[in-house]
Amino acid sequence: MASVPSLASTVHQRVADALSAALPEAGTADPLLRRSDRADFQANGILALAKKAKANPRELAAQVAGGLPANDVIKEIEVSGPGFLNITIADRAITETLAARAADERLGVPYAENPGTTVVDYAQPNVAKEMHVGHLRSAVIGDAMVKILEFAGEKVVRRHHIGDWGTQFGMLIQYLIEHPHELDHEGSREVSGEEAMSSLNRIYKAARVLFDSDEEFKDRARRRVVDLQAGEKETLALWQRFVDESKIYFYSVFGKLDMEIRDADVVGESGYNEMLEETCHILEESGVAVRSEGALCVFFDDVKGPDGNPVPLIVKKSNGGYGYAATDLSAIRDRVQSLGADTLVYVVDARQSLHFKMVFETARRAGWLNDQEKAVQLAFGTVLGKDGKPFKTREGETVRLVDLLDEAVERAAAVVREKAQDLTEEEIAERAAQVGIGAIKYADLSTSASRDYKFDLDQMVSLNGDTSVYLQYAYARIQSILRKAGDAKPAAHPELGLAPAERALGLHLDRFAEVLAEVASSYEPHKLAAYLYQLASHYTAFYADCPVLKAETPEMVENRLFLCDLTARTLHQGMALLGIRTPERL
Template sequence: MASVPSLASTVQQRLAEALSAALPEAGSADPLLRRSDRADFQANGILALAKKAKGNPRELATLVVAAIPANDVLKEIEVSGPGFLNITVTDRAIVDTLAARAADDRLGVPYNPDAGTTVIDYAQPNVAKEMHVGHLRSAVIGAAMVEILEFTGEKVIRRHHIGDWGTQFGMLIQYLIEHPHELDHKEGEEVSGEEAMSSLNRLYKASRALFDSDEEFKARSRDRVVALQSGDKETLALWQRFVDESKIYFYSVFDQLDMEIRDPDVVGESAYNAMLDETCRLLEESGVAVISDGALCVFFDDIKGPDGNPTPLIVRKSNGGYGYAATDLSAVRDRVGNLGADTLLYVVDARQSLHFKMVWETARRAGWLNDKVKAVQLAFGTVLGADGKPFKTREGETVRLVDLLQQAVERATAVVRDKDEERGQLTEAEIVEHGRQVGIGAIKYADLSTSAVRDYKFDLEQMVSLHGDTSVYLQYAYVRIRSIMRNAGDAKPAAHPELELAPAERALGLHLDRFAETVAEVAESYEPHKLAAYLYQLASHLTKFYDQCQVLSASNPPEVVENRLFLIDLTARTLHQGMALLGIRTPERL
């Protein structure tokens, strides 16, 4: 379908034409249009134009208003202050624009004409280790950005850079060699994620205890690291068993999070082993990296340690081992050179900012990043407990992610059950399923409604509340609309541009018009909290609409009922689409 213009773009065009007519020497001038609380829109561009033309801005503003021909879009234009234009659009323009959006499956959201290829690095668990609350944000924020970017036409390549390499595997593999049945399963038995993690935890604790107490086992484990890094087939086969067992667990957790994770997208540290040597060689030959105290390092003028000396990025250690920098730089080479990325988007903890700043500057010096390829960190803060400190159990342990998800689902299921006792509309299976959707949605929304870089408090009671800025509030807004639509009988949604709109109808309609520009802005700035804020404001406008405008009232003329059904139906579709972009489901009944 052809692009659906927003009210903002239509008003922008009308004003630009009037500016050119009133001040021809200005050429194609930008009226600097923005949405306003004082009117529907405000144009601020005349002040700069008047200054450039050495004219009076109020006089120029008056000329611009006079140059606008009679039309069915602009209802009123007021010259305010030193030359601002306060613009009110017609009710007809609002309904006509929304009708065009309603006829579009994409609700008027255009494809980005400059779409390219983004490789997004998110959800990075570690092999043979349990996922904890610290893994939540990368997964949730990354998955939302995948949906948003793909919806705007970007080619998105997912990368889950799992921790699947390192010295700890020498200890684990050696223990498995000496205790060969520790990861065995009964033939034909389906292993749950919890069972897989339980086996891995048991093996890790036993191997660590032996490593710490037995010097001969420690020596054999270190030899096993050398065998792993040199590609010994038996060692690699056993390493793969740990990876496969961990994937059973990973995938079960992501399934609980209602997130898709595909095997080809899991490309861990080990995937770049074959590139590490060459990465170091290229950096050294080009002079980007130098040998310092036996290590291959990259130095930066503006990065110094507490002692005032330069802090380098260590690409290869003095003992010949490779650090994270070598792997991350090799990943940059792969993602740009082999995957054809225009953008590298890393959803990683804000505390890693300095590391990635150094990696990317090194990649730029080496020519692997340039003006045509950008690297961006979508940095996120910490999940805090009610005490404002990093979220821990009462015993001071890191909170297991599966426990967190289970608590949210149980609390949400109780809320859904209590709510349904008033009406008795849901079966037990529906209560359980909807409780899952509400609980997981609550966790995701609490994360996504906060600016990613900020820390946020994990407050389960607030997250599953029916009131305030929560996903449950948005889900119930959607459910309420679906209920009205089911009770509408023969009345169908239909746009009636000829009707005069009530204030609450206008406010709802104008906010619906902002959906496309909000999605585009979020995709460009990587700020999903702005989409969450838009959806909460939409649900709030809907609440005011209900308070002031009855939909299915016998006293309303049929065209008023149809127009109001049209407005709430488009609101439901917008809520549904917006929540889906955040990875949150919208049940039909609650």
């Protein structure tokens, strides 16, 4: 089905047409239509246009209003102040527009006009290391953006740039050669993520102790790094065992987060090894990078250290080793040239902003990024504890991500059990996972990504305030009403007038498509979270003011059930795009 124009776009077009007719010399003028508290919309663009045309703004506004006869969409137009237009929409138009949205499985949300290919780089854990709270935001924000962009019609390539290369592997592989059964598991049963991580942790700690205390082991470990970089067969096979064991663990954590991570999308640092030398060669040949004290560097006029000297991006170190920049630049080449991407989105900690600014600028100088192919960093802030400091355990340790997720589910179970009237223990456990994980995701996604946010589980699983549980309960409440409706079915009745709470809910439902378009273009999922919270709040007000099943006439019952049903579908779709489940019963 074709997309459904929003009321805002319909009114915008009609006011623009009337404005062009009243002031032909202005051409296609923008009436600057905004939502308003005084009416449904306000057109603010007439003042500036009148000033330009040396016309009286109030007279021009009256002329435009006169060219907008009250019709099927606009109920009332009022000229106010120095030349604003206050516009009220007809109740019939609200209901008819919503009915058209309800008839479409995409709720009237259009596909993007010119979809392209976007690579989203997110969820980047390190091999042989435990995931901690710092890994949460990249995964949650990235997953939501992938879903939102795909819904908009974009072709999205997921990339998980895991840390699977580097000097620490010499130490780990050498230790495994000398203690060959440390990664073995008893029998042929499937290994859990916790077991895999526990083996890796044990090996990492033991190898680190040896590396720090035994000079001969340290030498053997360093030689092993050279073998790894040279692609020596046995060394690579043992390296692969560490990667595979880590993936068992990663996938179990992402599974708890209710996220799908596909093997084909995991392309770690090692995936670009073959390209590093060529990347450096191209940069040096083209003069983008220059030799400085033996290292291959890229310099920038606006990047200086505290001493005022330029701080370069080091692509290749003076000892011949490659820096992170070589890998990141090779990844850009691969994503643009091999995957055909026109947009690269990096969901990476804000503390790496300078590195990525320098990498993107280097890629532009080399011609790998240009006006057609662009890269953006969706930078995110730090997760803080209730005390406003970086989130740590009482002992000052970094918080394990898996412990955090388990605790959220535990807290949610208490909330669900308290409210549950007819749920079995099994159903309570299932809902607890959906509510607990949803609470963590929503707390993250409802904050602007660039800001730090406080991790407060008590607040996150609260039924009151801006939480996912509040939204999930609104959805479950609607499902309960629909189940109790018996023979009465949702049906739109455009001939009925709307109560103020119905109008407010209807006008907000109509904004869904425009909010999604804005979120997809600006990479700001918190705006979708804000929209959904406002939707649940409008619904709560509607529920309080407008009896649904006890409405005065059968038509009013059907019309209110229709508003309930469309609200539930919008909540369900919006929450799904944020990666959050909406249980039918709570």
